[in-house]
Amino acid sequence: MKDSNSLGLIVGEHPDRESWAHPDEAINLRLWLRLATCSTLIENALRGSMRADFGTTLPRFDLMAHLSRSPRGMKMSELSRCLMVTNGNITGIVDQLERDGLVERNKANTDRRSSVIMLTPEGRQYFRRLSEAYRARVAELFSPMDNEAQNDLFALLAKLKEAIRPQCQAINEAPR
Amino acid sequence: MKDSNSLGLIVGEHPDRESWAHPDEAINLRLWLRLATCSTLIENALRGSMRADFGTTLPRFDLMAHLSRSPRGMKMSELSRCLMVTNGNITGIVDQLERDGLVERNKANTDRRSSVIMLTPEGRQYFRRLSEAYRARVAELFSPMDNEAQNDLFALLAKLKEAIRPQCQAINEAPR
DNA sequence: TATTGTTATACTCTATAACTATA
DNA sequence: TATAGTTATAGAGTATAACAATA
Numbered sequence: 055m056k057d058s059n060s061l062g063l064i065v066g067e068h069p070d071r072e073s074w075a076h077p078d079e080a081i082n083l084r085l086w087l088r089l090a091t092c093s094t095l096i097e098n099a100l101r102g103s104m105r106a107d108f109g110t111t112l113p114r115f116d117l118m119a120h121l122s123r124s125p126r127g128m129k130m131s132e133l134s135r136c137l138m139v140t141n142g143n144i145t146g147i148v149d150q151l152e153r154d155g156l157v158e159r160n161k162a163n164t165d166r167r168s169s170v171i172m173l174t175p176e177g178r179q180y181f182r183r184l185s186e187a188y189r190a191r192v193a194e195l196f197s198p199m200d201n202e203a204q205n206d207l208f209a210l211l212a213k214l215k216e217a218i219r220p221q222c223q224a225i226n227e228a229p230r
Numbered sequence: 231m232k233d234s235n236s237l238g239l240i241v242g243e244h245p246d247r248e249s250w251a252h253p254d255e256a257i258n259l260r261l262w263l264r265l266a267t268c269s270t271l272i273e274n275a276l277r278g279s280m281r282a283d284f285g286t287t288l289p290r291f292d293l294m295a296h297l298s299r300s301p302r303g304m305k306m307s308e309l310s311r312c313l314m315v316t317n318g319n320i321t322g323i324v325d326q327l328e329r330d331g332l333v334e335r336n337k338a339n340t341d342r343r344s345s346v347i348m349l350t351p352e353g354r355q356y357f358r359r360l361s362e363a364y365r366a367r368v369a370e371l372f373s374p375m376d377n378e379a380q381n382d383l384f385a386l387l388a389k390l391k392e393a394i395r396p397q398c399q400a401i402n403e404a405p406r
Numbered sequence: 407t408a409t410t411g412t413t414a415t416a417c418t419c420t421a422t423a424a425c426t427a428t429a
Numbered sequence: 430t431a432t433a434g435t436t437a438t439a440g441a442g443t444a445t446a447a448c449a450a451t452a
Contacts, residue, residue, distance in 0.1 A: 068395060069308070069311050069312045070311075070312060070314060071292060071312065071313065071314060073296075073312060074295045074296045074298070074299045074312070076299070080365065080368075080369060081377065081380050081381060081384060082368050082369050082371075082372035082373075082380060083365055083368050083369075084384060085372065085380050085383060085384045085387070086272060086368050086371075086372070088384060088387045088388070088391065089265070089268065089269055089272070089387060090269060090272075090273070091314075091391060092265065092387055092390050092391050092394070093265055093266060093269035094314050095314070095391070095394055095395065095398045096262060096265070096266075096394060096398075097266070098314065098398065099394075099397070099398050101420095105421095111440095111441070111442090113441085113442070116247060119250045120249070120250045122250070123250045123252075129410085129411095130410070130411060130412095131409090131410065131411080132245070135245050135246075136245045136246060136247065136249060136250070137247065138246060138247060138267075138270050138271070138274065139442080139443075139444095140443075140444060140445085141410080141411065141412085142411090142412075142413080142414095142443085142444075142445085143442065143443065143444085144411090145411070145412060145413085146441090146442080146443095147442090165409095165410080165451075165452070166410095166450080166451060166452090167409070167410040167411070167449095167450060167451045167452070168409090168410055168411070168451095169410090169411075189256065189259055192256075192258050192259050192262050193256060193258050193259075194397065195258075195262075195393075195394045195397055195398075196258035196261065196262070196390075196393065196394070197258075197393075198392075198393035198394075199389060199390055199393040201257065203386060203389055203390075204257050204258060204261050205257060206382075206386055207261060207383070207386045207387070207389075207390065208257060208260060208261045208264060210379060210382055210383045210386065211261070211264045211265060211268055211383070212264070213375060213379055214268050214372075214375055214379075214383065215264065215267065215268050215271070216374075217371075217372065217373075217374035217375040218268070218271055218272060218275075218371045218372070218374075219244060219271065221275070221370065221371055222271045222272075222274065222275050222371075277443095281444090287417095287418070287419085289418080289419070305433080305434095306433070306434060306435095307432090307433065307434080315419080315420070315421090316420075316421060316422085317433080317434065317435085318420085318421075318422085318423095318434090318435075318436080318437095319419065319420060319421085320434090321434070321435060321436080322418085322419080322420095323418095323419085326418095341428080341429075341432090341433080342427080342428060342429085342433095343426095343427065343428045343429070343432070343433040343434070344428095344432090344433050344434075345433085345434075
C-alpha cells in the first residue's frame, strides 16, 4: 500500500528530502535535492555503524583517514582544508583523538607556530579495524548497483565538482 | 602552483574529503567520498547564503519547503519522515518557526493526539522570498554543467537511491 | 603585517529515552 | 497495547571573533 500525505495524494512509497520538488521544477534543483537525499541516507547508515560498533563519529573517522595516508603527519590547516571545516573544529576533534591516545601533536621544526598531527601506533591499529568496517559497510550499500553505473556516476560527479568548485571557493574567500 | 602536503607530495590543487582515497581503492568507496564531497560543497554554499541573507538554516528551509507543497498541512510524523530525522528534532524546529510566526500547529479533528502543521500567511510569503534566493543559488552553482549531464546524473542517482534504500531502511528498523 | 593555532562563545542539529495523552 | 507528540538530556558539529605566538 502506498503512503499518502494529509492531502490524501499519493506521494510515493518513501517520502524524503526531495519529495517536495515536483517534476516540473528545474532539473538543477531536483538534482541537488536527490544528491542531498542519497548523501543523507548513506551518511546516516555509516554514522550508525561507526557509533554502534566503535563509539566514534564520521568527522573523527575522516580525520584519521587522512592521517592514515600521511605517515609523516599533517598540519592543522591541512586537515581543515581536507575536512572542509574551519580551524577551530579541527582543534576540537584533534583534542578528542589525542585524549584517546589515537593521535599526537608534534611541534614543527621549520615553523614553530604550527604543529604536525600524526596517528599513534595505537591509532594506526585502531583505524585499521575502523576502516575495515567502514569499507565493508560502503561496499554492502553500493553492492546492488552494477559496476558500470558506479563508474558513470563517479565520472559525472567529477564534472559536477569541477563545475561548482570555483563558485564555492569564491564564497569561502568572500569578505566577512 | 600546486599544493603539496607535509610529505612534499603533490596532492592536487584542492584537497577535500575524497583526497585520501587513492585510485586503487574500490570504486564504491571513491564514489561515496566524492558524493560526500559534492554534497558538502553545495550544502556549505547554501547554508552560507541562507544564513547571511536570511538568518535561517537549511533544516528550517527544508521543513518550510515541504509545508509549502502541502497547503492543508502535514503531521509531525510526516515531517519527520520527509526530513529524515527523528521526531524530537521536528518538535524543536517547529517550535522555532512557530515562535517566529511562520508556521502554526492545529489539532487534528480525527485524531486528537496529532497536530497539523501549516505555513501561516506570513510564513508563506517569507518562504517565497527564501526559496527564490535558494533556487537562484542552486541554479548558479549548477550552471556550468550542461543540461544533458545534469539529467544523466539525476537518473543515475535514482538508481543509487533505489539500491541503498532497502538496506538503509533495514537499519532504521533494526532493534535497539 | 600576515599566518598558525587556540580559546571562548553561542547556536543548531542530532539521537535516545522517558513521559503524556490519546487511540 | 500501540501511537503521536513532547520533554529532558547529552553530545556533536558549526561559525565567529578575539587572542597569543611566530613568521
